[in-house]
Amino acid sequence: MKLVFQDVEDDSKWDNYVMNLPEYSFLNSSARYRFNKLVNNGSFRYAVFDNEEYVGIITGSIGNSKLFGKFLECKHSPLLFEYTSEYMNDVTEFCKDIAIKNNCFMLRFSPLVVENSSLDGFYRTHGFVKAPIHNVDALVSQHVDLTKSMEELKHDMSSSRKNRLNKLLRDQSVEVKIFNNRSVFDIFKDFHSETVKLKGYVDKPIDLLMKELDIQVEHGMCYMIVGYSDGVPVSIWQCTVYGKNMHLYQACSDTRYREKNMLMTTLLYWKTVELGKQLGCKIFDMFGGVVPKGYENKNHPWKGVGDFKESLGGEKITYMHSRDLPISRPKYFLYYPYSYIRTRAKGYTINW
Numbered sequence: 471m472k473l474v475f476q477d478v479e480d481d482s483k484w485d486n487y488v489m490n491l492p493e494y495s496f497l498n499s500s501a502r503y504r505f506n507k508l509v510n511n512g513s514f515r516y517a518v519f520d521n522e523e524y525v526g527i528i529t530g531s532i533g534n535s536k537l538f539g540k541f542l543e544c545k546h547s548p549l550l551f552e553y554t555s556e557y558m559n560d561v562t563e564f565c566k567d568i569a570i571k572n573n574c575f576m577l578r579f580s581p582l583v584v585e586n587s588s589l590d591g592f593y594r595t596h597g598f599v600k601a602p603i604h605n606v607d608a609l610v611s612q613h614v615d616l617t618k619s620m621e622e623l624k625h626d627m628s629s630s631r632k633n634r635l636n637k638l639l640r641d642q643s644v645e646v647k648i649f650n651n652r653s654v655f656d657i658f659k660d661f662h663s664e665t666v667k668l669k670g671y672v673d674k675p676i677d678l679l680m681k682e683l684d685i686q687v688e689h690g691m692c693y694m695i696v697g698y699s700d701g702v703p704v705s706i707w708q709c710t711v712y713g714k715n716m717h718l719y720q721a722c723s724d725t726r727y728r729e730k731n732m733l734m735t736t737l738l739y740w741k742t743v744e745l746g747k748q749l750g751c752k753i754f755d756m757f758g759g760v761v762p763k764g765y766e767n768k769n770h771p772w773k774g775v776g777d778f779k780e781s782l783g784g785e786k787i788t789y790m791h792s793r794d795l796p797i798s799r800p801k802y803f804l805y806y807p808y809s810y811i812r813t814r815a816k817g818y819t820i821n822w
């Protein structure tokens with residue numbers, strides 16, 4: 471069997487292919503591809519066919535490590551209707567060829583698959599290794615079912631979270647406004663920079679993030695849910711809508727109003743799910759920041775934010791661990807312990 475890999479230039483055609491899959495995210499979208507191409511000429515996307523039958527997609531890009539060199543990474547990809555050994559063999563050989571041509575030391579797959587014995591078996595028999603990284607890119611996340619009624623969604627919240635929401639809904643000093651344009655970009659940019667500085671985490675440079683959000687606006691995907699206290703903006707949730715999914719991509723606040731912001735988050739959640747339902751979305755994906763199962767009561771950098779997200783209701787979704795295929799085995803087996811130790815030193819687990 472030889473699958474056919476078709477480079478799709480037309481954005482609407484591409485997005486139609488993606489949205490016909492059972493699982494996908496905005497990381498597979500045309501908007502993300504256009505952003506990736508802007509910052510990385512090594513980005514690609516292919517629709518996959520078995521003769522005339524459409525069977526899935528591959529999205530990916532060539533990354534670069536200062537210590538180990540280039541690698542090929544497929545975030546939330548490949549995505550197939552069936553992960554048969556025959557299909558995966560062709561997909562792997564196709565991506566491996568791209569990796570070799572670009573002098574990559576490894577290939578990484580991270581499809582949105584919750585559990586699949588066929589795929590797991592393929593990984594085991596074809597030299598793939600569990601990646602020595604934590605659950606990045608929302609491979610463990612909290613999903614809220616937006617097909618439920620608002621009454622059901624409130625019922626799913628913890629008692630304390632529900633009580634806080636009821637108080638906020640009665641509080642005349644707070645309100646939420648929603649924007650689907652660039653009008654609050656300057657406020658968001660300031661809040662994001664403040665939040666990154668306060669919490670000390672690493673994110674892409676703010677100018678690159680703003681360019682990505684600019685492209686999302688062009689595609690009608692970017693929503694800013696802004697919380698105000700006494701008329702002053704104190705907190706923003708930036709959500710990305712793509713097909714059936716609404717993703718909580720960014721969250722930031724004015725750190726001078728930290729206490730008010732922490733109170734505001736429950737109301738931002740409530741207005742976000744209202745918006746998602748109005749837009750016809752089926753899932754609100756809080757997009758990571760959730761502690762893997764079995765680690766809820768252990769020290770973990772995401773424990774606080776994870777506890778908050780879980781208190782809002784929904785279900786913890788765990789996708790299969792990312793898998794690496796070493797291309798240069800000597801280089802990869804220098805990389806592996808380095809990445810493992812670095813991840814564990816930061817307090818994360820590589821098991822999920």
